[in-house]
Amino acid sequence: MVPKNPNPIPFSLTSTPPIPSKNCVSDELFIDQEEKFGGEKMLESPINGITRLDFTILNDGHDASPSSVPPSNAGSDCGIVEFTREDVEALLNEKAKRKDRFNYKERCENMMDYIRRVKVCIKYFQELEMNYSLEQERLKNSLELTQHKCAEIELLLKIKEEELNSIIAEMRKNSTSLQEKLIKEESERMVAVESLEIEREGRLNIERSHITLSEDLGKAQREIENANQKISSLDDMYKQLQDYIISLQQYNGKLHTEFSSVEDEIKRVEKEKAAAGENITLLRSQLTLSISSEEAAVKHNETLASEVASLRGELQQERDERDHQLSQVQALTSEFEKCKKTTESSYTELDKLKLKANELEAKCSLKDNQIRELQGQLPIAEMKFQGLGISALETRMEFEGKQKFIDELQRRVAEAELKVLEGERLRKKLHNTILELKGNIRVFCRVRPLLPDEICSTEGNIFSYPTSMEAYGRDIDLAQSSQKHSFTFDKVFTPEASQEEIFVEISQLVQSALDGYKVCIFAYGQTGSGKTYTMMGRPGHPKEKGLIPRSLEQIFQAKQSQQPQGWKYEMQVSMLEIYNETIRDLLSSNRLSSEATRPENGTPGKQYTIKHDTNGNTHISDLTVVDVQSIEEVEFLLNQAANSRSMGKTQMNEQSSRSHFVFTLRIYGVNESTDQQIQGILNLIDLAGSERLSKSGSTGDRLKETQAINKSLSSLSDVIFALAKKEDHVPFRNSKLTYLLQPCLGGDSKTLMFVNISPDPTSAGESLCSLRFASRVNACEIGTPRRQTNWRSSDSRSS
Numbered sequence: 001m002v003p004k005n006p007n008p009i010p011f012s013l014t015s016t017p018p019i020p021s022k023n024c025v026s027d028e029l030f031i032d033q034e035e036k037f038g039g040e041k042m043l044e045s046p047i048n049g050i051t052r053l054d055f056t057i058l059n060d061g062h063d064a065s066p067s068s069v070p071p072s073n074a075g076s077d078c079g080i081v082e083f084t085r086e087d088v089e090a091l092l093n094e095k096a097k098r099k100d101r102f103n104y105k106e107r108c109e110n111m112m113d114y115i116r117r118v119k120v121c122i123k124y125f126q127e128l129e130m131n132y133s134l135e136q137e138r139l140k141n142s143l144e145l146t147q148h149k150c151a152e153i154e155l156l157l158k159i160k161e162e163e164l165n166s167i168i169a170e171m172r173k174n175s176t177s178l179q180e181k182l183i184k185e186e187s188e189r190m191v192a193v194e195s196l197e198i199e200r201e202g203r204l205n206i207e208r209s210h211i212t213l214s215e216d217l218g219k220a221q222r223e224i225e226n227a228n229q230k231i232s233s234l235d236d237m238y239k240q241l242q243d244y245i246i247s248l249q250q251y252n253g254k255l256h257t258e259f260s261s262v263e264d265e266i267k268r269v270e271k272e273k274a275a276a277g278e279n280i281t282l283l284r285s286q287l288t289l290s291i292s293s294e295e296a297a298v299k300h301n302e303t304l305a306s307e308v309a310s311l312r313g314e315l316q317q318e319r320d321e322r323d324h325q326l327s328q329v330q331a332l333t334s335e336f337e338k339c340k341k342t343t344e345s346s347y348t349e350l351d352k353l354k355l356k357a358n359e360l361e362a363k364c365s366l367k368d369n370q371i372r373e374l375q376g377q378l379p380i381a382e383m384k385f386q387g388l389g390i391s392a393l394e395t396r397m398e399f400e401g402k403q404k405f406i407d408e409l410q411r412r413v414a415e416a417e418l419k420v421l422e423g424e425r426l427r428k429k430l431h432n433t434i435l436e437l438k439g440n441i442r443v444f445c446r447v448r449p450l451l452p453d454e455i456c457s458t459e460g461n462i463f464s465y466p467t468s469m470e471a472y473g474r475d476i477d478l479a480q481s482s483q484k485h486s487f488t489f490d491k492v493f494t495p496e497a498s499q500e501e502i503f504v505e506i507s508q509l510v511q512s513a514l515d516g517y518k519v520c521i522f523a524y525g526q527t528g529s530g531k532t533y534t535m536m537g538r539p540g541h542p543k544e545k546g547l548i549p550r551s552l553e554q555i556f557q558a559k560q561s562q563q564p565q566g567w568k569y570e571m572q573v574s575m576l577e578i579y580n581e582t583i584r585d586l587l588s589s590n591r592l593s594s595e596a597t598r599p600e601n602g603t604p605g606k607q608y609t610i611k612h613d614t615n616g617n618t619h620i621s622d623l624t625v626v627d628v629q630s631i632e633e634v635e636f637l638l639n640q641a642a643n644s645r646s647m648g649k650t651q652m653n654e655q656s657s658r659s660h661f662v663f664t665l666r667i668y669g670v671n672e673s674t675d676q677q678i679q680g681i682l683n684l685i686d687l688a689g690s691e692r693l694s695k696s697g698s699t700g701d702r703l704k705e706t707q708a709i710n711k712s713l714s715s716l717s718d719v720i721f722a723l724a725k726k727e728d729h730v731p732f733r734n735s736k737l738t739y740l741l742q743p744c745l746g747g748d749s750k751t752l753m754f755v756n757i758s759p760d761p762t763s764a765g766e767s768l769c770s771l772r773f774a775s776r777v778n779a780c781e782i783g784t785p786r787r788q789t790n791w792r793s794s795d796s797r798s799s
């Protein structure tokens with residue numbers, strides 16, 4: 001008996017010695033068998049022999065022993081293959097084990113192969129059966145056993161076949177189910193692969209977004225840190241500002257108290273001044289009196305002196321005459337003696353001469369008396385003269401003393417006035433600083449005077465201006481239907497305010513443009529309320545020039561005056577109007593020709609697209625920009641623009657602006673000695689007036705204009721409301737006007753709005769609306785103004 005094949009394969013074949021040829025199974029079969037059995041070592045060149053299979057089936061642990069094999073068989077050399085239940089179980093176990101090792105498909109194929117092999121085996125067994133039947137006779141002893149065994153084997157084979165068939169069927173079923181499963185799994189795998197791909201992409205995206213998010217997070221954290229630092233620095237600044245404000249308030253209070261004490265002082269000084277003035281006038285009158293009396297005394301003195309001198313002269317003359325006459329008398333007496341001796345006849349002549357001598361003597365004594373009298377009067381006159389001289393000196397000294405006192409008082413008054421002015425200037429400066437720090441849009445309110453045709457319709461003054469210390473010049477009250485509405489602005493100008501006074505208040509702002517700030521001043525108000533008058537003034541009346549010409553004068557004067565400090569400026573002007581939501585270039589050279597057709601869409605072929613760069617500078621494509629050197633050039637351009645503007649007559653205004661007018665002056669300054677550069681912008685805007693359609697009585701083109709004006713002004717108020725509420729989205733792009741004004745309303749420029757008010761009681765409703773809108777504007781924060789200045793490296797003037 002051949003030992004059991006350790007390899008758990010279904011069959012083990014060993015070579016057998018050659019047997020009769022009729023029982024031969026061809027070599028091919030064995031070769032085929034070898035190939036089919038996957039290269040199992042089961043055939044050893046059976047060229048001349050036959051392979052004989054002998055199955056010993058041991059049932060239920062019944063051990064096979066050589067003795068159980070029939071002697072014919074036991075003694076033969078034929079190889080015996082044992083095919084036990086353990087083998088089958090081992091085979092099944094192996095199958096089960098292999099099940100794990102091979103994939104289903106391979107296993108199926110193996111199984112199919114196996115089945116094929118089994119079939120071949122069956123065929124082979126049938127052949128063997130035939131061989132056995134042939135051998136039956138020869139192997140009689142073993143035949144029965146063999147037959148029995150064969151029958152058993154057959155039975156077993158049948159059972160096995162059935163089993164195998166059932167297994168095959170099951171396997172087939174399994175295979176089909178596995179195939180189905182495989183297909184399903186394949187499709188699932190495909191789906192899974194796709195979803196894996198998607199997931200991978202998603203994961204990559206997530207990773208990428210994770211990276212960007214982590215970067216963003218880092219950035220955000222850095223920003224948060226920065227923001228925190230900023231917040232802390234802002235907090236510090238805020239605290240400092242609070243302290244500063246408190247100190248300012250204290251200072252302001254101090255200034256107020258100082259101001260009030262200075263006012264008292266001024267009043268006192270005024271009183272003293274008035275008293276001193278009265279004294280001075282009294283003293284002056286006294287002085288003039290004493291001067292006149294002195295002059296009279298001097299004159300009198302002089303006349304007396306001249307009289308005395310003439311009397312002295314006369315006296316001297318008389319004395320000389322007397323001496324002469326005495327000498328004559330002596331001569332005559334000697335002559336008389338001579339004559340007496342010589343001629344007795346000349347007695348009569350002598351008597352005459354005696355008479356004459358007596359006469360002369362009497363005259364002499366009279367003159368002597370007169371001289372004596374005058375000499376007596378002379379010391380009195382001299383004393384009087386001296387007395388008058390003393391009193392004149394005293395009066396003069398007193399006068400000089402008073403004069404000194406007055407000078408001192410006047411100096412003190414001037415000092416006090418200077419202090420008051422300085423205090424006021426400081427107060428304004430601090431107020432401006434606070435406003436700048438707050439970043440608010442500043443609002444000035446101007447109420448125009450009643451016009452001649454309005455005076456007749458006056459129903460009483462609806463505006464009043466509180467005069468308390470705090471409210472003076474800043475508050476305005478509007479009385480409407482027995483209700484009082486109070487408003488506070490940065491400045492309130494009453495109807496009496498002149499153009500000069502208005503300009504003084506904004507001149508600092510204009511100066512800022514020269515210092516490199518963006519400045520925007522615009523006038524808002526109902527139609528006919530005085531916007532154009534405020535901005536442009538009254539043409540042909542130099543005293544009533546508006547803010548635009550005055551600002552230009554100041555800028556060109558400053559340009560001149562700053563030349564010695566090394567500053568050189570270049571300036572550019574542009575002017576446009578927004579008419580019916582269309583930009584029109586007021587300095588365009590082909591404007592006049594195109595004006596004839598009055599295109600709705602501006603100058604043909606021009607875009608006029610508004611763009612804001614990152615620095616908040618505004619650029620308008622195709623807009624004419626003119627380099628200007630002098631005020632005369634700008635005035636010429638202003639006249640040109642004024643002639644090109646869209647004006648019309650409405651029920652409310654004889655000369656109404658039907659468009660928004662925007663004047664822009666760009667200033668580029670370079671300091672040759674310090675290499676400092678500045679870029680300032682001055683925007684001066686005269687808005688078209690709001691008006692109620694019902695009141696304006698507009699029709700046709702006027703109606704269209706009015707609707708366009710009201711729409712853009714309502715966009716302006718939407719923007720202001722959004723800014724005041726600090727909303728995330730501010731609708732700047734809703735109109736050309738708001739988009740153009742974006743850097744002024746939401747940026748870092750210094751912005752001032754004039755709200756022009758008509759005092760006409762019939763316009764009280766519109767005035768109330770304007771004032772309400774203006775106080776909203778006043779509350780808007782637009783950020784801290786930023787100065788555009790840098791140090792010149794090469795020619796870095798921005799384009």
Ligand SMILES: Nc1ncnc2c1ncn2[C@@H]1O[C@H](COP(=O)(O)OP(=O)(O)OP(=O)(O)O)[C@@H](O)[C@H]1O
Pocket residue numbers: 447448449451525526527528529530531532533534538653655656657658687688689690756
């Ligand atoms: N402060 C003022 N003093 C004297 N007259 C004034 C003053 N303000 C305005 N006026 C006169 O009132 C009239 C209307 O003024 P203006 O044309 O400036 O109004 P407006 O607001 O520009 O009107 P519109 O929006 O219709 O253009 C003009 O005749 C002007 O001279």
